[in-house]
Amino acid sequence: MDITSDIHSQHISRQFNQELDELKTHLMAMGGLVEKQVQDAVGALLDHDSSLAERVVANDRAVNDMQIKIDEECTQVLARRQPTASDLRLVLAVIRAASDLERIGDEASKIARNAIDLIEADNGNRGFVEVRMISEHVRRMVRDALTSFARLDTELALKLVHEDDEVDNEYRSAMRSLMTFMMEDARSISSVLSVMWILRALERIGDHANNLAEYVVYLVKGLDIRHTDPEDLDKDMLEGKS
């Protein structure tokens, strides 16, 4: 290879790396917006702030637009750069991650819509303690999932896979106590159901954060750990099967 073509190929490769970095940057921007949507949706409920809840519902469009833009960028990188190996895995992981972030956005929007109903019904704060607790947990999971993606930190990612089980336990326990409330006071049923939908949305946000963490492992290790039991996973990792 002569010097000119070497410089040319370095230039191409620098441009390509820049494009891959941009994909990650845009994914992180989308993640930041989605985090804020979840925070605002729960905040709107806890502070009885209907107008904030309405803003969350309206902002969901911005989340959707970001996903479409990221998907287009990824498709263009695939078509023009034809990446292989870890570069290909990055692009595919970004496509998958954007899809999960979009679904987290949907859940935030559902939380906000139920918050509007609950604020209007003005029927006490039953279940709000549980909503606060589980929302703090899943918001930390989303934040950690995004951090692990940005830093390609598989240790942090694997920690998350375990935390999802904790959220599931908290969720089930909260659902049981809400069911008891319902049985004790039939007039509360409609409001308690709204709180249940909110808890279900939070539990699903935890699932999506878990998916994000799995993509980080796929990205770094080239290992697809979806549908793998967390216990087996640790064993596989320790035994160096990845």
Place this chain on the structure above:
Amino acid sequence: MDITSDIHSQHISRQFNQELDELKTHLMAMGGLVEKQVQDAVGALLDHDSSLAERVVANDRAVNDMQIKIDEECTQVLARRQPTASDLRLVLAVIRAASDLERIGDEASKIARNAIDLIEADNGNRGFVEVRMISEHVRRMVRDALTSFARLDTELALKLVHEDDEVDNEYRSAMRSLMTFMMEDARSISSVLSVMWILRALERIGDHANNLAEYVVYLVKGLDIRHTDPEDLDKDMLEGKS
């Protein structure tokens, strides 16, 4: 191009087309399994057949395995064939579709788990009429979505996008009548909640069928119609904006 290299390139291209056809065949096989999972999960509930419900829960692993296999095949096609234009769109659409089918499988498994609880509680057939009606509707949607994918039939795909709104209306009306049941009889709360989770799962299956239909439009027209209002969509299509 001399004859030998021409024959060689025809051979490559025939092989490539064969690989793309195989991706579609495997996606259809996964779709067939997922359709059966939904049918069996609902059938288990309506026929009070716990052992069928348990088989559905156990079979979810097969669905997950199929998704991982399809994803691997798609990644290999991307890495080795570096497809562009409509071939690239096909591979990306298959990745997305497999993800939605996997989630439909998850929902079928949730339906089966709730069916097991309901059969055990033996607390009457409240809400079963609604479950039957909505399940028939969403199963038809899943079947049509797969057909539209296999035939690249955008007309059928666009019909589905409208049907999802109908399912949402049926779902909301069913939820309202179930809430009334709950208020009238506090002892029914736990069972009615299980039926509500089943209806919610069916409603989400309709959403995923809708996503599948959107990928068909993306695939054929190169147009991303996710997050587009169905009304605007018809207008765009009629005005030839695609």
